[in-house]
Amino acid sequence: MRELNNFPYKNVLVLGLAKSGTAVSKILARNNRNVVVNDLKATIHDENVIELKNLGIDVVVGDHPLTLIDGIDVIVKNPGIPYENILLQQALLRDIPIITEIELLHYFDINSLVGITGSNGKTTTTTLIYEMYKQAKIPVEIAGNIGHVASEVAESMSDDRTMVVELSSFQLEGTRKFKPNVSVLLNIFEAHLDFHNNLENYQNAKAKIFENQTEEDFLVYNADDERTVKMIQSAKSKTVPFSRKKKLDHGAILHNGEIYFRNEKIINYKEVALVGTHNLENILAATAVAKIAGIPSSAIRAVLTTFIGVSHRLQFVKNVDDRLFYNDSKATNILATTKALQSFDQPIILLAGGLDRGNDFDSLLPFMENVKALVLFGETAKKLEQLGLSASIPAISLVANMQEAVNKAYQFSESGDVILLSPACASWDQYKTFEERGNMFMESVHRL
Incomplete structure (x- = not known):
């Protein structure tokens, strides 16, 4: 195994577990660093918590006590944790460096x-x-x-x-x-x-x-x-x-x-x-x-000449009664969805919606020419409904879940149509990840 070379920090707080936090905690421990791990949402019964504790790593869960940063040289934070976090704010006041595990690649x-x-x-x-x-x-x-x-x-x-x-x-x-x-x-x-x-x-x-x-x-x-x-x-x-x-x-x-x-x-x-x-x-x-x-x-x-794409990114799922189903669940922002819409000349039934980050969807309007129906879900469903009305889309439906969305899209469709999941939103209002959302879409398509 490679060792960290000239990594200048001895006492490390790893903030946030998940995959990267667990991995970096073990790496640092193997490189003779003093490691403390803190995660607000984890419990003492979680597998990764038990694993780290068995390795002799101190793990604190359920709270962010400020005493954790006493004597700490650096914080390695989970990328998704915002800098407004109370421990990170206190670290900034004390000039404690805050890095992500990607920084370890340098060493x-x-x-x-x-x-x-x-x-x-x-x-x-x-x-x-x-x-x-x-x-x-x-x-x-x-x-x-x-x-x-x-x-x-x-x-x-x-x-x-x-x-x-x-x-x-x-x-x-x-x-x-x-x-x-x-x-x-x-x-x-x-x-x-x-x-x-x-x-x-x-x-x-x-x-x-x-x-x-x-x-x-x-x-x-x-x-x-x-x-x-x-x-x-x-x-x-x-x-x-x-x-x-x-x-x-x-x-x-x-x-x-x-x-x-x-x-x-x-x-x-x-x-x-x-x-x-x-x-x-x-x-x-x-x-x-x-x-x-x-x-x-x-x-x-x-x-x-052979590569046809990655999962959840304009991924062809299935031809059902001459309807082509595509999974673009990784389209977690508006730009990704505009590019997906530009990829097809056929009529499109668009499945969209998800986490509301406060933006509107007006910039999608010029790309809705081929969209014949909208099936909407999640926190942004109402906003997207207004977009559909502005685009004079004749068929719009708001649904509760992905199974309903796929069924409704099929009802709206005709032979030769593309049924496209391209949400233009993150998944976190209803799903843990965009992969989970895309997998639910594909499972629902196969049930047809």
């Missing part, structure tokens, strides 16, 4: 690290890059926001392997020295403002992916996204653009229906298996990273 001295962030497309791009490395038979690991705890993967990773890591703004905000060799900035959209408070804070968190890069590193960025273009002006790394709209002298582009990197034709876009305009951007970004890594174009083509 594992990984030789080759690719980091991917953006408001949308992270999971697909991360997976595409991973598959291209695998196709080229380059040893590779995948980690981060995609579901595998990055520090846990890094600890067991050999020196010859590349880590491809998906990074959220929540994870990046808690970094100080973290630096990928290749960073990818896909796009910036007004997302997670309930956590970051404003767009500037959100952008600053995202910019941390390239903040510590040097002229020896690479930054792949979206040349079609104005916010991204402005953000990368401060980068010290070599910038490599991608664009589906412009003809660039370098980088990855779509030109005359063909994908190029610099002046080399990679593939005719018609041969690409992955559908959706937004996925073209992900494909271009992944192609740029692969070419930077020296991956042969033959390996890139092999992936692009």
Whole structure:
């Protein structure tokens, strides 16, 4: 196992359990750090609490006593815990550093690290890059926001392997020295403002992916996204653009229906298996990273002609009586849903709704042309109903759960229609995760 190298903190408070908190607590203990774990919602009977206690780690649950930060050198917080948390506020007053477990990657001295962030497309791009490395038979690991705890993967990773890591703004905000060799900035959209408070804070968190890069590193960025273009002006790394709209002298582009990197034709876009305009951007970004890594174009083509997407991201579920069901449960914001709507020419029955973060949905209006019916659920159902009325959608139904939503959508549908779950909202009002929501959708479809 790899050891943390020059990690400067001896006494560590891990705030929040879940997967990352449990993993990082064990890593720190193995590296002879004094670890205390605190989780408000956990109980003494939880499996991970019992496991950590059996390892001799002190675990405090059900409360956030301020005495926990006495003598603490650093707090490693769960990415989703807001900085308004009482312990974090007190730590800020005492100048105690607050990091996320992603920061530990810096101290594992990984030789080759690719980091991917953006408001949308992270999971697909991360997976595409991973598959291209695998196709080229380059040893590779995948980690981060995609579901595998990055520090846990890094600890067991050999020196010859590349880590491809998906990074959220929540994870990046808690970094100080973290630096990928290749960073990818896909796009910036007004997302997670309930956590970051404003767009500037959100952008600053995202910019941390390239903040510590040097002229020896690479930054792949979206040349079609104005916010991204402005953000990368401060980068010290070599910038490599991608664009589906412009003809660039370098980088990855779509030109005359063909994908190029610099002046080399990679593939005719018609041969690409992955559908959706937004996925073209992900494909271009992944192609740029692969070419930077020296991956042969033959390996890139092999992936692009076979890869059809990741779970819960425009995932084809089933053809039922000539109705095509698609699961896009990972569309947890408005931009993701607009891109899903643009992916189909057929009439669409849209299933949407979820956690109310205070935003309206007016920006969806220009993309509702093909939507013939709305089936709505969750806290935002009434807001989305107003959107439907504004768009003069003839059939709108508010339902209580996913089974009702699928049944109602089928009733509204005709042969040739697309029935699309693309909620434009987080899932946390009714489901623990977007995966749970998507799985419920797919189960309901199969019951038909």
